[in-house]
Amino acid sequence: xxxxxxxxxxxxxxxxxxxxxxxxxxxxxxxxxxxxxxxxxxxxxxxxxxxxxxxxxxxxxxxxxxxxxxxxxxxxxxxxxxxxxxxxxxxxxxxxxxxxxxxxxxxxxxxxxxxxxxxxxxxxxxxxxxxxxxxxxxxxxxxxxxxxxxxxxxxxxxxxxxxxx
Amino acid sequence: xxxxxxxxxxxxxxxxxxxxxxxxxxxxxxxxxxxxxxxxxxxxxxxxxxxxxxxxxxxxxxxxxxxxxxxxxxxxxxxxxxxxxxxxxxxxxxxxxxxxxxxxxxxxxxxxxxxxxxxxxxxxxxxxxxxxxxxxxxxxxxxxxxxxxxxxxxxxxxxxxxxxxxxxxxxxxxxxxxxxxxxxxxxxxxxxxxx
Numbered sequence: 001x002x003x004x005x006x007x008x009x010x011x012x013x014x015x016x017x018x019x020x021x022x023x024x025x026x027x028x029x030x031x032x033x034x035x036x037x038x039x040x041x042x043x044x045x046x047x048x049x050x051x052x053x054x055x056x057x058x059x060x061x062x063x064x065x066x067x068x069x070x071x072x073x074x075x076x077x078x079x080x081x082x083x084x085x086x087x088x089x090x091x092x093x094x095x096x097x098x099x100x101x102x103x104x105x106x107x108x109x110x111x112x113x114x115x116x117x118x119x120x121x122x123x124x125x126x127x128x129x130x131x132x133x134x135x136x137x138x139x140x141x142x143x144x145x146x147x148x149x150x151x152x153x154x155x156x157x158x159x160x161x162x163x164x165x
Numbered sequence: 166x167x168x169x170x171x172x173x174x175x176x177x178x179x180x181x182x183x184x185x186x187x188x189x190x191x192x193x194x195x196x197x198x199x200x201x202x203x204x205x206x207x208x209x210x211x212x213x214x215x216x217x218x219x220x221x222x223x224x225x226x227x228x229x230x231x232x233x234x235x236x237x238x239x240x241x242x243x244x245x246x247x248x249x250x251x252x253x254x255x256x257x258x259x260x261x262x263x264x265x266x267x268x269x270x271x272x273x274x275x276x277x278x279x280x281x282x283x284x285x286x287x288x289x290x291x292x293x294x295x296x297x298x299x300x301x302x303x304x305x306x307x308x309x310x311x312x313x314x315x316x317x318x319x320x321x322x323x324x325x326x327x328x329x330x331x332x333x334x335x336x337x338x339x340x341x342x343x344x345x346x347x348x349x350x351x352x353x354x355x356x357x358x359x360x
Contacts, residue, residue, distance in 0.1 A: 005359060006168045013172035038260030039224075039240065040168040040177050054207045058224045058240065062212070065256040066221070153232055153357045158350050161229040161237060162342070 005138070006036065012134040013043060019126050020045040023104065027119035028111040030089070033103040034096065034127060037061055042100065042131075051105075060093060060103055083113065092116050097128040099135070166260040167356055169235070177238045178352050179260050180345075183285045184267035185277035186218070186246035189306040189335040193267065194225045194241055196341045201227060219245040222257050229349070239349060246281065255288045263300040263352040265344055267335075268323050270305050270313040278323055300351035303330040304344045309337070 020032040024046040031046040033053060039061035044053050068078045082093040085108070092104045092113065102124060104116050168177040182190040191211065198209040207226035214220050223243040228236060244254040266285065268278040286296045303324050305316065316332070324330055329347050333340030 005166055008168070008170045008172065010172045013170065036168065036260075038166060038168075038179060040179075040260075042170075052208055054226045054240075055210050055224070058210065058226075062221060062256070065259065066253070069252050069256060150233060150235075150353075150357045150360045153353060155350070157232050158353050159346075161232065161349070162346050 006040075006135065007138040008042060008134055009137065012130055012137070015130045016043045016127060017045060019123055019130070020102075023119055023123040027104065027106070027116045029104045029106045029116060029119075030110075031103075031105040033057065034131070035060060035101050035103065037064065037099050037101060046105075056103070060091075060101060064093065064095070064101055081117075092120060094120055094124060096124055097131045097135070100127075100131050102127065167262050167352075167359075169360070173236075174234055175236045175238055176232075176356060177240065178262040178356070179240045179242065180263045180265065180348055180352065181257055181261045182241065182243040182265045182267055183254070183258075183281065184244075184246055184306075185269060185274060185281040186248070188246060188267045188269040188274070188278070188281075189333070190243040190246060190267050191219055191223050192335040193265070193304075193306075193333075193341050193344070194223050194243060196335055196338045197227070197241065197345060198225055200338060200342070205229065218247065219243055220250070221245060221253050232353070237353070239352075241345075248280070251284065251288075254284065255291055258285075258288050258292050258294075261289075261292075261294075261299065262355065263302075263348045265302050265304055265348050266323070267304045267306050267333075268319060270307045270319065271310055272312050272314045275314060275319075275322060278319075282323060297326075300348065300355055301328055302344055302348040302351065303328050304333050304340060305330060306333045306335050306340075308332045308339075309334045 016034055023032045033044040034042040035057040039058040041053055041057045071079045080095045084091045088107055090106055090108055094102050096102050104120055106116055182193055184190050205228050210224040212221035225241040227239045242257050244257045289296045305319050331340045331344045335341055
């Protein structure tokens with residue numbers, strides 16, 4: 001079955017953001033992000049100004065999906081860790097709780113792959129627990145205080161979106 | 166799979182443009198990119214070959230504005246239409262919330278249209294979706310070409326379920342936003358029904 005819709009509440013979002021913020025500091029990573037396998041950004045920490053996070057998330061999800069397509073072809077269930085090395089900056093990615101991806105971008109003059117991997121593994125445990133809980137909460141139902149959150153959306157609301165675009 | 170972030174007050178949805186090679190999927194995204202205000206769009210990413218054929222996907226993020234205090238964001242993707250990129254097409258359908266099936270109106274491309282439609286249904290099923298349950302809009306592109314097939318015939322072959330359909334000349338922008346608006350409306354209706 002495809003994944004169900006995913007709803008992220010402020011509590012879990014805060015925990016994810018805090019954990020990847022810690023990861024940036026402890027591993028001296030430039031930017032860390034958690035995205036889902038469909039390319040949606042869950043949270044970003046560190047330096048984000050010089051980077052188009054939306055595009056990065058889409059391409060990272062495509063990268064992981066393509067690699068895991070190759071994994072299936074050679075009889076592997078999936079690849080869980082991905083690494084791209086540039087002249088200065090590198091990207092490390094690992095799967096998280098089945099449906100998410102942790103991305104770490106780092107300058108190899110500032111830190112090392114070993115350090116990033118060590119700290120990322122540690123962060124993965126915490127992040128997986130938070131995201132698994134968030135997924136369960138999302139699948140259990142949407143805590144909207146008893147009101148249907150978007151029930152009031154009208155055709156006019158939707159038409160107005162294009163008026164603004 | 167729509168993603169709702171209560172912290173950043175965002176609704177994120179994914180729309181995929183599907184269809185045979187050279188039917189105009191990338192052209193749709195280029196037109197949308199070209200005619201959308203800078204503060205409403207992100208970068209148009211195209212993973213293409215040296216001859217500008219889509220290799221993996223095109224990607225365009227759009228921010229349409231607010232509904233009920235939530236910023237409504239749509240991620241538009243195209244699939245590579247060429248037959249031998251079947252594996253890539255399957256991957257791009259992951260997490261899809263709505264599909265625009267773009268058909269080439271030239272009579273000689275009708276077999277390719279039907280093959281692509283069958284391929285889409287198989288790939289949706291492989292991802293665990295029931296193709297009947299995914300919001301979908303049909304676009305008949307290249308209506309300006311002299312060999313364009315009659316619309317009645319195209320509907321008979323490609324749209325037996327009677328989905329909403331639009332005529333388009335994507336190179337001139339004709340029908341592009343009408344199609345987008347229709348699929349956005351359908352996807353948001355699903356969101357409204359789910360929450």
